[in-house]
Amino acid sequence: MAKQHSKIGTTFSIENDSTLYNGDCLELLKQMPDGVVDLVVTSPPYCMGKSYEDPKDDLRTFFDKHTELLPEIFRVLKDGGSMCWQVGYHVKNNVVTPLDFMVHEVIKHHPNKEIVENLVLRNRVVWTFGHGYNASQRFSGRHEVIMWYTKGKAYNFDLDSVRVPQKYPGKRHYKGDKKGEFSGNPLGKNPSDVWDIPNVKSNHVEKTEHPCQFPIAIPQRLIKALTPVGGLVLDPFFGSGASAVAAALEGRRFVGADTEKSYCETAIARTEAAFAGTIKYREDKPVYEPDPRQAVARRPGHFITNGEEEKA
Ligand SMILES: C[S@@+](CC[C@H](N)C(=O)[O-])C[C@H]1O[C@@H](n2cnc3c(N)ncnc32)[C@H](O)[C@@H]1O
Numbered sequence: 322m323a324k325q326h327s328k329i330g331t332t333f334s335i336e337n338d339s340t341l342y343n344g345d346c347l348e349l350l351k352q353m354p355d356g357v358v359d360l361v362v363t364s365p366p367y368c369m370g371k372s373y374e375d376p377k378d379d380l381r382t383f384f385d386k387h388t389e390l391l392p393e394i395f396r397v398l399k400d401g402g403s404m405c406w407q408v409g410y411h412v413k414n415n416v417v418t419p420l421d422f423m424v425h426e427v428i429k430h431h432p433n434k435e436i437v438e439n440l441v442l443r444n445r446v447v448w449t450f451g452h453g454y455n456a457s458q459r460f461s462g463r464h465e466v467i468m469w470y471t472k473g474k475a476y477n478f479d480l481d482s483v484r485v486p487q488k489y490p491g492k493r494h495y496k497g498d499k500k501g502e503f504s505g506n507p508l509g510k511n512p513s514d515v516w517d518i519p520n521v522k523s524n525h526v527e528k529t530e531h532p533c534q535f536p537i538a539i540p541q542r543l544i545k546a547l548t549p550v551g552g553l554v555l556d557p558f559f560g561s562g563a564s565a566v567a568a569a570l571e572g573r574r575f576v577g578a579d580t581e582k583s584y585c586e587t588a589i590a591r592t593e594a595a596f597a598g599t600i601k602y603r604e605d606k607p608v609y610e611p612d613p614r615q616a617v618a619r620r621p622g623h624f625i626t627n628g629e630e631e632k633a
Pocket of ligand 1: 344363373561563578580
């Protein structure tokens with residue numbers, strides 16, 4: 322869907338297909354008019370001592386910076402637009418704080434009452450993945466969260482564009498008027514609010530030098546479901562440019578910022594590759610599931626056959 326010869330700018334212009342600004346996101350937002358963005362999708366700094374953070378940043382910084390940023394995000398968002406905040410956990414000295422809780426607190430206790438009343442939570446999506454730090458004193462963390470809010474009550478939601486394969490596509494109604502007919506939606510099922518998508522570790526096809534990329538499939542799914550073709554997507558902390566790439570792949574426009582020059586260069590190169598059709602990325606497809614009919618050394622009792630648990 323990406324078009325050739327697309328215009329990438331480094332300062333905001335509504336004419337750009339993609340704007341990748343090297344600087345503070347608040348500076349960028351101040352150059353943007355009201356109500357032009359269809360979707361904000363981002364993963365902010367967690368204030369946990371990453372190379373791109375001030376070592377003094379802590380949970381208070383996270384709360385204060387979000388309180389300052391939110392009015393500008395709200396201003397540039399269209400009525401009916403969406404805001405998706407992808408966050409995990411702040412962990413320091415063995416104290417674990419869920420950042421989605423902090424984000425929700427910032428919104429629901431914001432001094433601007435328009436924000437409190439008009440940002441409506443639609444889903445708290447759990448993003449689960451198979452790999453990460455192996456903990457020894459608690460259960461290893463294998464999920465983060467996406468908080469999806471809409472500006473106001475009416476909003477875009479194109480479920481058909483993000484349906485996933487049915488688990489049992491051959492399942493039929495077994496009684497009533499529709500007996501014998503297929504019971505599932507032929508376009509697939511709702512992907513639900515638990516998304517199993519591999520995270521970007523060292524051997525992932527999308528890996529760059531950025532220490533905490535999210536996979537392109539995350540913004541891509543949100544862009545498809547929550548924006549019209551040609552709509553404008555904003556990522557105030559674009560890092561390696563995953564959201565910019567997803568927007569280019571899906572024929573949407575993009576605007577975003579990052580303070581680190583080297584990440585901006587990476588994001589520009591990846592966006593150019595997306596427009597040229599040469600970007601390497603993992604398609605949004607189900608994670609491998611074992612085939613219960615395959616030969617195995619010993620057949621596990623939990624293998625499922627025809628929707629019924631196999632008798633041991
Ligand atoms: C969690 S990372 C985002 C990663 C991104 N989602 C990706 O897939 O690569 C947060 C990013 O915010 C950038 N950043 C930190 N403070 C910023 C600010 N005030 N304005 C813009 N970018 C900022 C950092 O350089 C970092 O790349």
